Amino acid sequence: MGGIEELLSGLRLFLGVKEVLLAGVGVLLGITIGVLPGIGPLLGVILLTPFCLKLSPVAGMSMLIGVYVGGSYGGAISAALIRIPGTPIAAATLLEAYPMAQKGRASEAVGLATSASALGGLIGGVFLIIAAPQLARVALKFNPPEIFALTFIGLTCIAAVSKGSTAKGLIAGGFGLIIAMMGTDPFTGYDRFTFGNPNLTGGIRFVALLVGLFAISEMFIQIEKGLKGEAITKKLEPMWSSLKDVLSKPVNLIRSSLIGVGIGAIPGVGAVTSSYISYSAARSASEHPEKFGTGVPEGVVATEAANNATCGGALIPALALGIPGDPITAVLIGALMLQGLLPGPQLFKLHIDIVYGLFIAYIVCNVFLWIIGTSLAPLWGYILRTKKNILMPVIILLSILGTYAVQMSMFDIWSMWIFGVVGYAMRKTGFPLAPLVIARILGPIVEPAFRRSMMFSGGDITIFLTRPISLVFVIIVIIILTWPLFKFLLKGDLRKKKIFSS
Amino acid sequence: MRIKEIIVGGTCIFFAVAIFWLTYGFKGGHYGGPLAQSTFYPRVISLGIIVLSVIVILGELLKKKLDKGIEVEKASSASIAHDEQVKESDKEREGSKKIGVIKMLVGALICVLYTVFLGIAGYALATPVMLAIFFWVLGVRNWFKISGFSVGITLAMYVVFAKLLDVVLPAGVFALP
Helix, strand or coil, X not given: CCCHHHHHHHHHHHCCHHHHXXXXXXXXXXXXXXXXXXXXXXXXXXXXXXXXXXXXXXXXXXXXXXXXXXXXXXXXXXXXXXXXXXXXXXXXXXXXXXXXXXXXXXXXXXXXXXXXXXXHHHHHHHHHHHHHHHHHHHHCCCCHHHHHHHHHHHHHHHHHHCCCCHHHHHHHHHHHHHHHHCEECCCCCCEECCCCCHHHCCCCCHHHHHHHHHHHHHHHHHHHHCCCCCCCCCCCCCCCCHHHHHHCCHHHHXXXXXXXXXXXXXXXXXXXXXXXXXXXXXXXXXXXXXXXXXXXXXXXXXXXXXHHHHHHHHHHHHHHHCCCCCHHHHHHHHHHHHCCCCCCHHHXXXXXXXXXXXXXXXXXXXXXXXXXXXXXXXXXXXXXXXXHHHHHHHHHHHHHHHHHHHHCCHHHHHHHHXXXXXXXXXXXXXXXXXXXXXXXXXXXXXXXXXXXXXXHHCCCCCHHHHCHHHHHHHHHHHHHHHHHHHHHXXXXXXXXXXXXXX | CHHHHHHHHHHHHHHHHHHHHHHHHCCCCCCCCHHHCCCHHHHHHHHHHHHHHHHHHHHHHHHHHHHHHHHHXXXXXXXXXXXXXXXXXXXXXXXXXXXXXXXXXXXXXXXXXXXXXXXXXXXXXXXXXXXXXXXXXXXCCCXXXXXXXXXXXHHHHHHHHHHHCCCCCCCCCCCCC
């Protein structure tokens, strides 16, 4: 597993006109989506997932990976030009990119962001190619108890680090697991939670759930908040020399990329955290930390290299273990599953050529990111001027048609609206959406692993504690679950002291 | 905020109880012991949701008790002039919030009606009408733009989905392409 032969087999799958073209199209769409505040790469990947079903796995996934990579970078452009990050991932980039733009160095700021993102992403890709096969090799030795405990870590991690309370994250995850159970029981063949409706025999369609929960609820919230356009006065020029500028300070680049890869590989943490940590590290290591916040190029490089390297890091557990690190990788896993491929060690065993095809697609997407991001720099300012009151109905129509296109079923559209309402209600009441989606993806793995473990042990639940690897995973789950309780008790203690001392 | 959290917690408990009750209707084999049955796993999850919902409710109640002392301290130091200013901007915020909610509800209604008429009138008729109404609700007033975008986007989506992706779009009773 892993080697020159596998790399060549992946290259053979990727080096087709369609695959390369779609990777480029994906990057272009991703950057465009990332530039527009309020849209984001997650929405882009969700809306394009139905298109993947009509393409080969490598072609379809190349497009989605392109959107992921491009979208992770695109937010830096609006952060520099209008002080609004196009995506939350670019929030840390704003700290230096906007002041640079204010000083008339907008093109330089965006050029640095482009080159740093591409190079950070490439470094992330190298780690992906090295680490993922090794992790999959280890995971092949796992039996149902280890698989259950490991996927449970993924679920609890996502819930614990989601926005809002951990309890609400876990509740959302719980409902996601229930939704995953809808349909035919894989062990008995009888229906569960279908209410006699034949449309539910196969469960709730993943695309309908995803589009409704994220896209539709987001559109409703955007309409509710009011749709205002932005006045852009700065014009961007292509800055090809930025690549040399980024490479001239390799320590900053490599440190930031390593932070991104490391944090990306931990489920639930994400690119926002990695970019802030990388920014802090760059400031600490700088000879003039007091200048940070006034438009320091090293700050832009640190944040953008980290947040794009995170993409590569997040794909390591996603492909090797089938555990998504964030909602976007959850959608990517879902897209692979829709094409009949189950991410995890079996994917590496049975379809190693496709796996390496995806690795190469990821590398090529980062190269395209640099080429397209730099050459089309003047275009991004124009895109920011797009009126949201034109864009929103288009996105809603795309959501409806994309959902319909999967099975040409009106039932799927109605499911999408229901989850749109659910997603809106969840956002208004402080429930994170990611745990529900990730639980929906992991549910078909978690439940069979648990039931097989029970069959294997004759109903003895201590099997998860008697097997060493499973025991380690269970301890990690307990730490993740009890940590917020310690934090809460500590916070309460401090507040009491404050009240009594005042 | 406290009432909202209690309602939210209560709603989650209601759904979890409903899920638990529904498991009594599951059919299936009895091999592998009780823990391997199709009912055990969803019941554990629904019990977990109930416990977590109770934690959410209790957490909100406890948080309120601890915050009370700090709120009393803040209120006593606020000036009257500042209060008046805050009240005015609160009123403005409330007003624009209401408009936003109305727009959102109208948008949702348009979407639902579109879905209903999609099956009846077909994609070619329902879509440009839906888009035109939506653009108008969201503030586009130039009729040339409204009609141009509505027809243009309808055509573009038709080319992408029907021609490129071979998706059979709803034809409706008029059997339009």
